[in-house]
Amino acid sequence: MDPASSHPAPALLPLISTVLLLLAPAVPAGIPLNLNWQLGSAYEEGYYKEGDFLLGAIIDLHHLWKALAINTKAKPCRIRYYTDEYLQHFRHHLVVIYAVEEINSNEKLLPNVTLGYHIYDSLAYESQAQKHIFRILSGGRNMIPNYLCSSGGVLAAFIGDKSSPTSLSMATLIRIYHYTQISYGAMDPIFTDRLRFPFFYRTVPDGYAQHGAIVQILQHFGWNWVGILASDAESDQMGSWELKGQIMRSGLCVEYLVTVSGKFSRKEGEQKRVESVLRRATAKVIILYNSSDNVKWFLLMNKRMELPDAVWINLGLDFYPTDHGFEVIFFNGSLGLSIKRGNIPGFTDFLYSLSPQKYPDNMRLKWAWSWTFRCHYNGTNPEELPWETLPCSGSESLLDLPQNKYDAYNFRTTYSIYTAVYALAQALHAMISEAPSKAKGTVGLKKGFQSWQLRHYAQNVGFATASEEFFFDEYGGRPARYDIVNWAVLPDLSVTQETVGHFDSTAPESQRLLINDSAIRWHHRFTQLPQSLCTEPCEPGYRKSPQEGKPPCCYACVQCPEGEISSTMDTDSCLACPEDHWSNQGRDQCIPRIRDFLSYEDPLSAALVCVALVLTLITVLVLGVFILYRDTPIVRANNRNLSYMLLLFLIMSFLCSLLFMGPPDNLTCQLRQVSFGIVFTGSVSSVLAKTITVILAFKATKPGGKLRKWLGNRMSFSLVLICSLVQALLCTTWLIRSPPFPDYDTWSVKGQIILQCNEGSVPAFYMVVGYMGFLAALSFLVAFLVRKVPDRYNEAQLITFSMLGFCSVWVSFIPAHLSTKGKYTVAVEIFAILASGAGLLACIFVPKCYIILIRPELNAREKPMIIRGDISAER
Incomplete structure (x- = not known):
């Protein structure tokens, strides 16, 4: 087709140029903004401006469903599609013109080159968008695919559309011709595929x-x-x-x-x-x-x-x-x-300056005016309006409209179109700047322009607007x-x-x-911040428990177990308290554990202290009686020095029980077991020595016999010393290898931290106790064998009973020690010490004190054998 013969100008109405407004300071004073438009059919109205390079703009100004529904009385070809939203969308066409005029008046951007435009309404409909693309590609009103019926400016790129479906239909067609396309509203993630849409860009983020x-x-x-x-x-x-x-x-x-x-x-x-x-x-x-x-x-x-x-x-988003x-x-x-x-500098003033009086040839503006102010303007048919109207007075002003009906301050979609125009202008400027010097002229630039070249410069475009730094990301979108x-x-x-x-x-x-x-203004039925929850939040002290078959947000609230807390609302799990803390009753905070030990202020401790002191006092009194009556037969019988020694060991054993009370520390933990072991070993070995003395005294009846040399204090003291040294060796090894140390127990009693002594080596502890048990059993066995020796003052029977009680106490101690918790474990050991010592004191010395103090007539020598035994015992 001959381009000259197919030029659309003869078929078009004359282009009407009207000065709309002197632009804001961003545009030099005195430069007019021209609104050039052409009339076609009801759906084919568009704006056109000649230039060296042209931008094809497909702008969503109306919605087709509105166009079909507004006035069913009118003929289809006469249907109007203006609504209350029209003024909000009308600026989308105008901002393209505004931005182009700004660019053309800017001497630094595209110098010596003018921009023009083809602007059409897509009606948010795919077929309309494609039809207008063919019209722009053909260079005029007629749609002749693959033919350019115009000798005007060179088509550089496309802008549009707002919706993803229309933008997709545009991109599918435009990429065939390798033109760059910038959408101002399409958010479909499909456009991030750069292999499929290499020429597509957008001034909005990806929808995802x-x-x-x-x-x-x-x-x-x-x-x-x-x-x-x-x-x-x-x-x-x-x-x-x-x-x-x-x-x-x-x-x-x-x-x-x-x-x-x-x-x-x-x-x-x-x-x-x-x-x-x-x-x-x-x-x-x-x-x-x-x-x-x-x-x-x-x-x-x-x-x-x-x-x-x-x-x-x-x-x-709109x-x-x-x-x-x-x-x-x-x-x-x-x-x-x-x-x-x-922010679009100067555009607010421009929008508020719009009126049909200033632009009498703009039918779109007249229809928008009639619809907005519920009147009919000259040139509009009142029968096509959905209500009865009067003629417009001419005094109507956009400044009188509420902001929700005509908002000329919040530029969102309008700003996206504005930046799209500038992005293409910046890309075109960069491409022209890098053109060879021989092609710098306007004619050379137009002849040498290839549509696919602009893509590279669009991808790397970057410039500053009044609101932000503008650039495209790697997928051709915006942050x-x-x-x-x-x-x-x-x-x-x-x-x-x-x-x-x-x-x-x-x-x-x-x-x-x-x-x-x-x-935020919530719905009037919400008196406070609205809540949208499947389950009410769990209070502090509770945790969320998932329910089978229900979403994770539909859960049950379960109280935290003892020792764990939740201090915040709706927590997933409870937190364990530190070892020295425990959860309170509400399970919402950790409180210090009760420090439990056998303190002197405790009633149980006070009772045990009193018993220990009373027994110590009694033992001291018995020792005093024995010293006072030291020359009587009953005291001298069976080695009175051993009796003194045994009483001293008993006094120390009663007093060592006091070491088991109070808060444990390193010194007391090591002293209490060692002193208990050595002192009680001395007591038991003294009893054993007394028992052996009885045997020797009645076996060594011949003067000069071999057994008589073993009688006397030397043998008794040696036996006590040897037995005590063995126990001391065991205790020393215990202290060296794994000594007792202060410890605490947080699991035996809930909510308490039990301060106690850790035995260090459990085998060593039971070896010490076992050794004492062995000596006690040996003493019991020997005393039992000589319990019927004919002697008025024979104490073998008393030793037998004392050892029987002693062994019974310590055999019972083991299971009692293992089954009690906390301070009661220490109390059981103290009780065993006091009970076993009291048993020795009661069984061995009380009967003798009874004879000494109450029945003194029994405390006399009557037979020579007794004297021999006494003398032998005193040697």
Whole structure:
């Protein structure tokens, strides 16, 4: 086709240039902003500006479902598609023009080169977007694939679209021609595939980046039980399941995931199905996973559906619950993630300057004006409006509109389009700057331009805007930066949108999410922070116990066992207290254990001390009696020096029991067992020596006999000394190899820490006790054999009874020692010491004291044999 003959200019209306506004300081004064547009059919209106290089822009200005539903009385070709949201979206076309004019007036960016544009409305519909791409590729209004019917500027790149489906349809077509495409709203993760979409870029983050923000929001408010309502779009289905997985991996739970079918296909019974799920649900947080308008349309078509009071979290980044005010009932107090707001210098003043009086040829503006102010403007047909209207007075001003209806301060999608235009301009500037010197002229640049060349420069683009440093990541997207917005219903049913927090994936982990809780307006039915939990949080002192067959968030609260605590709400496990602490009754804090030992203040200790002192006093008195009556026969019989020695050992044994009381330390732990072992060995060996003395005294009856030389103090003292030295050797070995040491016991008695002496070597302890037992058994055996020796003062029978009691006490001591705990173990040993010593004192010396003090007539010599025995004993 001949390009000249197919140029679209003769078929188009004349281009009308109108000065809109002197730009803000970012644009030099006196440079006008031209709004050039052309009229086509109802769906084919577009803007066009000639330039050396052209940007093809497919902008989502309307929604096709709105265009079909607004006025059913009108003929199809006359259907208008303006709504209350039109003014919010109208700026999306204007910001392209605004940015291009800024760039063209900037002497440092693309000098000596002008930018132009083709701008069309995609209607958020794939076929419309593709049709306009062919129109732009053909260079005019006519769609002739693979033919360029224009001799104007060179097409450089494409911008668009907002939704993922239309952007995908565009990318599929554009990549055939190797043109760079920058979307300003498509978040589908499919575009991260650089092999499949090497020419695709976007000024918004990957949609999955929202998932991390959602999880942190749920954790911030303590919500672990949520529902997900998603559209049946393929990207939403995949994204909602991915979101569910990420929520569950973070330890939170999803009660349900419900799918709502497309807006033009209503499945039978779908309303009842969705309503049934929502009404049975207990989750108070519902996440809307809705990149399209399916869920919003579903709620529009089912106004009477009974929905629970819930906090809605919206993931559609350009969501405004303002259609006719009806769905504010559902979304009052809801939260959402929005593209981070950006600053466009001078654009606010430009938007507020719009009016049909200034631009009388702009029919789009007239229709938007008529719809917004409920009047009809010159050139508009009042019959095509859904209400009866009067002519516009001309005094209507955009400054009089509430911010929720016409917000010219919060630029989000508009800012994304603005940065997309600048990104392409910067990439084109870098490419032109590196062009060979012979191709620097405008004609040379246009002739040498290849569409695929711009891709490399777009990937490496970087520049500063009024709000941030701009760059593309390795997947052609932007870092995840969101504003957290809160929608609240005002008394007049208008909706206000406030930014209450921010999320920045590039910040440190602890600073990624920042939310001002006090700035949030919750649904009026929530008197405090809404809770969404499957199970009420476990109080301190309890832990979560999973229940079989239920999600992890549905658990039972089980009290911590003794010795463990949980000091925070909803803990997964209890923490063990330190060894010297124990859990309190509420199991929410560790308290110091009761330090338990046999202290002198304890009643049991006081009783044992009293018994020990009384027995010591009695023993001292007996010793005094024996010394006072030392020359009487009953004292002299059986070696009175042994009796003195035995009484002294008994005194020391009663006193050594005091070492077992009080808090144990290294000295007392070592002294108590050693002193007990040696002193009691001395006592038992003294008894053994007395028994042997009785045997020798009555066996050595012949003067000059061999046994008579063994009679006397030497043999007795030697026997006591040898037996005591053996015990001392055992104790010394014990102290050297593994001595007793202070220890504590935290397991025997709950809530107590028992201070005690660790024996060090248990075998050594039982060897010491066993040696004493051996001597006692030997004494008992010898005394038993000579118990019937005919002697008036024979004490063999007394020794037999004393040893029988002694052995009985210590045989009973072993199981009692092993079965008691805490201070009672020490008390049992003290009792054994006192009881065995008291047995010796009572069985051996009390009968003699009775004779000495009460029956002195029995304390006299009557037979020579007795005298011989006494004399022999005294030798």
